[in-house]
Amino acid sequence: MLAEGDKLFFTGKACKRGHVSPHNEHGDCTQRHVMRLAERRDAV
Secondary structure (H helix, E strand, O other): OHHHOOOEEOOOOOOOOOOOOOEEOOOOEHHHHHHHHHHHHHHO
């Protein structure tokens, strides 16, 4: 998928934090990314 230019891929496996969600091109779990953005937003 990444070779075709897609930004996300889904393995069906849980990340190290237990989330089962698509990963971005860097291998980061998208659910964790959303949680980090919310933490930053709430900290301000």
